[in-house]
Amino acid sequence: MVRFNVDKMGRGGCAKSVTRAVQAVEPGTQVEVDLQAKLVTVSGISGPADRIARAIGEAGFPAVPV
Structure with a gap:
């Protein structure tokens, strides 16, 4: 398991975009x-x-491992 801090997320659409990018x-x-x-x-x-x-970053949401 790995966790990322993704500051630019704000709405449900962001969550879907991040999920698609990871998968x-x-x-x-x-x-x-x-x-x-x-x-x-x-x-x-x-x-x-x-x-x-x-x-995640290429989807427009810079991610930092935590």
Whole structure:
């Protein structure tokens, strides 16, 4: 499991975009988005966390591992 701080999220559409971005590089992962805390938790990853951070960032939401 890995967590990311994603400050630019604010609405449900943001959560969907982030989830799609993560699952595009890591299919089958479980993604939990907490909009209030600006936190994304990803479970079941098989590759390095920086791939996920990069994918979230490319979707327009810079992500910092916590």
